[in-house]
Amino acid sequence: MNGTAPVRHDPSPSATGYWPLVGRTEELNRISASIRRRNGSAGVVLIGAAGVGKTRLAQEALAVAEQRGALVRWVAGTASARTLPLGAFAATLKLADLDPTRAVPEAAEALLADAGPAGVVVVVDDAHLLDELSAVLVHQLVLRKAAGVLLTLRTGEPVPDAVTALWKDGHLPRLELEPLSCPQTAALVETRLGGPVDDAAVRRLWSITQGDALYLRQLVDHEVASGRLRESVGVWRWSGRLDLSPALLELVSTRIGELPQHQLDVLDVLAFGGPLEVPLLTELTGTRAMEEMEARGLIEVLPDGRRWRARLADPMFGEVRRRRAGALYARRLRRRIASALGAAGGRRADDALRRAVLLLDSDAQPEVALLTEAARRAVELGDLALATRLARAAVSAGGGFEARLLLGNALGWAGRVAEAGGEWAALRALARTDLQHAQAAVARAKVLAWAGRPVEAEAELAATTGDESADLVLAGVRSVLDAYLGRTVRAAGAGAEVLAHPGCPEAAVPSASWGLAMASGGRGRLDDVGAALRRVEVEAPGVGLHERALVVMFSARGLLLAGLPDQADLVARRFRGSCTDSPARPVDVVTSFMAAESATFRGQVETAARRYRQAVAARHGTDSNGWSFTGLVGLAIALGMRGEPVPARRALLEMTAEHHPTCVYLAPNVLLARAWVVAAEGGVSEAATVARQAAEVAASQGQSAVEVLALHTAVCFGDRTVAGRLARLATEVDGPRAQVAAAHARALAADDGPGLQAVSVRLEQLGALLVAVDAAAQAAVAHFRHNRHGSAQTAAARARRLAESCEGARTPALAALTAPPKITRRQREILTLVAGGLSNADIAQRLFVSVRTVENHLYRVSTKLGISNRAQLAALVDDTGAARDRFGG
Incomplete structure (x- = not known):
């Protein structure tokens, strides 16, 4: 670089301080x-x-x-x-x-x-x-x-x-050159950190930096060094309060520049008060100062309906001004802003919430009614941390039953069940009406249920009675508990009955809708799923965001079980869109689950594993481990679908350790997780047996749609015995999944290559790409057995094409395409176990056969193929070229 100033280029992402160029x-x-x-x-x-x-x-x-x-x-x-x-x-x-x-x-x-x-x-x-x-x-x-x-x-x-x-x-x-978008920010940070970053952390980073790459680099490196941005369960998460590094503080201060006090006043009011309507900001700072700051580009004035609102041009300006403000000045300024908001009449829905937060941190006396109203609004918006803080302040200021109930529920929903349990005695003592006694019992029952003590939770509900409204509230919560405990039919009936009652109180709607959506989705009753969803989305706008999130999540689950992924994604997108005004996102775990379940259905197994890891990491270390358990079930399945036996087995072991006694409804899914792990390890016959066991458990719980899923999984593992049961279920369960699963089972049992290929097309149309891969792979094998080599080539090519969209998935049916053509299904299974490092004795134990039987199969394979070396035999199942050689491509 003759005659130039040197420019350093370090290509190593692991180099200290190195940030790659991503998104450009x-x-x-x-x-x-x-x-x-x-x-x-x-x-x-x-x-x-x-x-x-x-x-x-x-x-x-x-x-x-x-x-x-x-x-x-x-x-x-x-x-x-x-x-x-x-x-x-x-x-x-x-x-x-x-x-x-x-x-x-x-x-x-x-x-x-x-x-x-x-x-x-x-x-x-x-x-x-x-x-x-x-x-x-x-x-x-x-x-x-x-x-x-x-x-x-x-x-x-x-x-x-x-x-x-x-x-x-x-x-x-x-x-x-535009600022980085939120997805570009995520890609850049993940490349820098070398692993997936939690969605909430990405959104927080982007909201603070607004895509400013220099801010982002300074912020991420400082937060990693401080330990607040750290890896947890394979996912990078950001917790704790933002603390600007000296370098970032100086950088932002330089961009603000030297300003006279009347202009700094504009920055300070917006830093502590957030976006404000222009007349209100004018009242607090004066017209000239506001216009000067807009001309400098330090604030923005944007239309908001028929009004105009002013905000900081850069969120970092607020961080710097709050950091440098003295405590007394900040408390006085907050009181001034809150007083101005109150005098303006609270035209916006969240003005009471903003006033309460400002007053809470000011030198003003607390207002119990305002704090209670604000805590209720924080619950509706899903900001449980803020709701807890406001409700606690209301209780300390002399708030009564409602403030205490808000506090207990916010703690419980946030997973802080031990603290929530401590509020129950006080709540019970404050109860005066039958409805309040019922609400107190419900609060304690929820704490007991999420603490893994469902029997005590049921006893608490059973010991409480009251007037009609109280009984309906109790019945709504019983429907949820019944759904979790696998009493699906009873749960659906109770939830529907509560919602249909002409005297159904507002307090009963969230739980009854939750129980109905959860149970009806498992049963495959889509009309009832839709009714529950409409009730919380349209007819009960005051339902807390976290409660609505659960109704949405189980509604989406029901739609996926029915084979309607596009409708499920629409429900999820509509919910996420309604959360845009939320100041916090405690429902991230729920949105992660919805995304993970949709990805699993579509065969996007890497995306599913990532989303499940996020859900597990989000709840890691909290008092309640129900979410961790649920996430690990899905993670084990996704990793099994990827054909990764070691991490899949590890997730299965972690799932067992995190087992939650209240989540009985997941018992079939637990068995399906085990089946997929066993399949990844090569025990395909055992996997099919375990999948049938999952179907039996689902049937015993009345979860017919889950039974369809389990039986269809067994079919994908090569089970030819379940066609009759799936045919019956196809007449009972709503949605296209059951009908296609029945056709798949029927075609496999008949060794019908054209039928399997037609099923693959229908599954692709549904969006179930990985199952479509399995059906196409099975069609290729059937065609080959019947010497239809052209059709076999076509089916195999279809399987390979669809598999390209499945993010590295490797199922038993797909693996069978790469096996030598002269060996049987049982011999291929034994070779897969050999490739997994199992001894003949281990294989015999896994397949419930004698060691001599295993030895005989290996001898026959060796004789057929002219191979005597065990390592060469194991390599046969990994020879991906075999399918191309045999079926074309």
Whole structure:
């Protein structure tokens, strides 16, 4: 890099402080293509806000140019060099005693000297800081097409006329570099950390940095060093309060600049009060100060319906101002803002919540009614941490039954069951009406249930009686408990009865809807699922976000069991869209489950495993382990579908350790997890047997849709005995899944290649791609057995094509495509176990046969194939070329 300022390129993601370039591939390609052109424009003007990543992108483009043989020149504009003619180029070119009349030509000649085979590329970083002569030099290089030129400019800064003319006159294209999107932020952070990052952490990082790459780098590195951003159960999670590093604090302060006090007042009011309507901000700070701050670009004024609201242009400004404010000043300012909100009449739904939070941290006296109302609103929005804080403050200020009930429920829903249990005695003592006694009993029953003590929870509900409203509230919670305990039919009946009652109180709606959705989804009764969902989405707008989340989750589960993934995803998207105004997202675990279950249905097994890991990590270390148990069940299944026996077995063991006595309804899924783990380990016959056992348990619980899933899993494992039962279930269970599963079982039992291929098409249409892969693979094997080699090639090609969308899945049926054609299904199973490192004795125990039988099978395979080495025999099941050789491709 002769004659240039050195630019360091460290390609190693593991290098200390190294941040990869992620999410900018399109921009990098456009820049690289532009600066290598020989005719026409030869360069780019890259424009973006401070910290958006212009310099980083320019460095990467420079490295690409250098690799293709260009001589690269790096020039940095600075405020100090701007006072000197050609000041920006002085350090690079080391020119002295220039003739003013020859300065530009001589500088150009020096820049172009020793050009590489791919010419010269000049990068000018912060070109808005160039002196006039340097700007003329750049202009001349472009007009003469003497070099590729890449300029970076900061949005909003004055630019020399010679530079502005480059894009205004069409000499160079102008490329606007936008801040990183939330998905780009996730990709960048995950690449930096080397593992998946929790969705909530990504959203929090993005909301704070707003896609500013420089902020992001500073923030992530500091939070990792502090231990607040750390790996948990294979997922990076961010917990605790944000603490700006000195470097980031200084960076943001520099962007704010030196401001007079009346302008700082505008920043402070918005930093502590959040976005405010313009008249309210004017009242607190004055019109002139607000207009000056908008002109500086430090605040934004945006339409909000018929009104206008002001907010900070950068969320980091608020972090800095709050950090630097004194405690007394902050408390007084919060009281002023809260008083102004109160005087304005609370036009917005969340003004009471904002006022309560401001007053809670101010020097004002607490208002019990306001704190209680705010806690209720926080529950509706799903911010359980804030609801707990507000309710606790209301209780401390003398709040009665409602404040205490809000506190106990918020603690319970947040998984802090031990603390929630401590509120029960006080709640019971405060109860005066039958409905309050019922609500107190419900609160304690929920604590007992999530603590893994369902028998005591049922006893608590049974010991409480009251008037009609109280009994309906109790019945609604009983329907939930019945659903969790596998009493599916009773749960559905109770939930439907409560919701249909003309006197159904508002307090009974969430639980009854939850019980009905959960039980009806397991039974395969979609009308009842829809009724429960409508009740909480439309007819009961005051239902807490966490309660609505559970109704939505089990409704989506029912739709997936029925074979309607698009409808399930629509329900999930509609719910996520309704959470956009929530200040916190305690329902992240629920949305992770919905995404994981949808991905599992669609065969996106890596996505499913990632989502399940997020759900487990989100609840790791809390008092209640029910969510962890549920997540580990799904994780073991997803890893089994990927054909990863070791991590799948580990997840199965963790699931057993986390077993939750209240989650009896998951007993069939626990067996399916075991079946998939065994299948991944090579024991396909055993896996089919375990899947049938799962179906029997589901049938005993009345979960007919789950029974269909279990039996269909057995069919995918090669079971030919369940066609009759699936045919009966197809007449009882709503949705297309049962009908397709019955057709699949019938075709497999008849060794019907065309029938299996038709089933694969129907499954693909449903979106169940991995099961469609299995059906196509089974069709290929059936065709081959009947010497229909052309059809076998077609089916095998279909299986391979569909498998490409399944993120590395490896099921027994797919693995069978790669097995040698001359061996039986049992021999292939034994070879798979050999490949897994099992001895003949281990294999005999796994398959419930004698060691002599195992030895005989291995001898026959050896004789057929002319192989005597055990390692070579094991390698046969991993020879992915065998399917191509046999079926084409």
